[in-house]
Amino acid sequence: MLSRLKDIVGGFLSKSSPGKAEIEELVRGIQRVLIQSDVDIKLVFELSKRIKEKALREEIPPGLTRREYVIKVVYDELVKLLGQEKATIRMGRQKILLLGIYGSGKTTTTAKLASYFRKRGLKALAVAADIHRPAAYHQLKQLCEKHRLDFFGIENEKDIDRIIRGALEVYEEKNYDILIVDSAGRSALDSELIEEIKRVDSILKPDEKWLVISADMGQAAYTQAKGFSDAVGITGIIVTKMDSSAKGGGALSACHASDARVIFIGTGEKIEDLEEYDPVRFVSRLLGMGDLQTLLEKAREVMDEEQAKRMLEGEFTIIDFYQQIENVGKMGGISRVLEMLPLPGIKMPKDVLKLQEEKFRKWKYMIDSMTKEERMNPEIINRSRIERIARGSGTKPEEVAELLKAYKQMKRMIKKFKKGRFLRRGMKLDKMLSGFGL
Ligand SMILES: Nc1nc2c(ncn2[C@@H]2O[C@H](COP(=O)(O)OP(=O)(O)OP(=O)(O)O)[C@@H](O)[C@H]2O)c(=O)[nH]1
Ligand SMILES: [Mg+2]
Missing domain, CATH: 3.40.50.300 (P-loop containing nucleotide triphosphate hydrolases)
Known part of the structure; x- marks a missing residue:
């Protein structure tokens, strides 16, 4: 299955300083996957030859490490093999x-x-x-x-x-x-x-x-x-x-x-x-590089810039949290979002996802039942407020507590994101921000 390419590329990326042997191992791995996926053997060998030639001989463009460059070469060759350009679909009669x-x-x-x-x-x-x-x-x-x-x-x-x-x-x-x-x-x-x-x-x-x-x-x-x-x-x-x-x-x-x-x-x-x-x-x-581009485009569609800015400044209220949940829905559910993020190897069983989406729906009801003050400042939500919110949204107090916990977790995560811990190797915060249209 082609999905195994992700592991092979991941393995290559984990090597500290890949040389000839590592590149050859990478190419062999790619060959194996492509052949198992029933790609014509002749095409596979042509592709491997080109990858090896370029990866080993060509001068590395400035600003890229050899590792990054090799992955770029692999990526280009696979695109060439699998179709090159996207067709345009006419929207007329x-x-x-x-x-x-x-x-x-x-x-x-x-x-x-x-x-x-x-x-x-x-x-x-x-x-x-x-x-x-x-x-x-x-x-x-x-x-x-x-x-x-x-x-x-x-x-x-x-x-x-x-x-x-x-x-x-x-x-x-x-x-x-x-x-x-x-x-x-x-x-x-x-x-x-x-x-x-x-x-x-x-x-x-x-x-x-x-x-x-x-x-x-x-x-x-x-x-x-x-x-x-x-x-x-x-x-x-x-x-x-x-x-x-x-x-x-x-x-x-x-x-x-x-x-x-x-x-x-x-x-x-x-x-x-x-x-x-x-x-x-x-x-x-x-390749598990994550379809960051797709994600950013979609994110831009559903997320207004103000909100993005506020989020990255760490001022993350429960209203933002609510909008995040809505955005996830608009982007086609959690599984689609996970697929698009540059986090290799994350897979969730379908029923878990379903439960999660169910939970999201309930969370929305709970947030609807909060007062404006509670939404802006969730710290004030105490036991009796939790009980009121549960009654108002037809849920259980434990479930409201769970929502508050999830909110706090997300808030923490966004703080870390801000500090750059979540950013990928080599990717600068300013580049990330410009991706968000900031
Ligand atoms: N998993 C999966 N199943 C699909 C997909 N597309 C179609 N199927 C299934 O393939 C089977 C055949 O699909 P049909 O749409 O009936 O195929 P058809 O070409 O109209 O078949 P005939 O009318 O018999 O020639 C059905 O069970 C579909 O549900 C797909 O993208 N993924
Ligand atoms: Mg038919």
């Missing part, structure tokens, strides 16, 4: 056709995309156009109902032309921005499938034809991407099941090698488990 073999994730992804576009303020319609699998119509319909997404389909209709024409009518009449068509799969790209796709293509005239490939395909994704591309043309790829397959690295590198662009990756079965694929961010997360 468009018709999208999803293609792919059986079980690749088309139907699930149709609903995910409808939700993705709706979140961005576009009116999206999901269309069931798999006329072969009897359950396909219901599968998509149910998914759409569950998430209140607009759906079009004709039950038991075996004539694909009628379905597509019907969908187009609704698309025009109701003035939808986005039309997403879930097509039928086959066990392979055979002549029947090609014929059907061509038929849909000629009536629908889609703006985008996105091939859905499961990460389980590994490097075989190359042949599939080429095959679909030659037979019916594709404008991008969505690699699904990145969360559950050990072959994600193989699939991503193979798609890139086939010249097709990976646009999204599927990272779970839930509707929100769809990510725009950005190789740079993907690799920084893999």
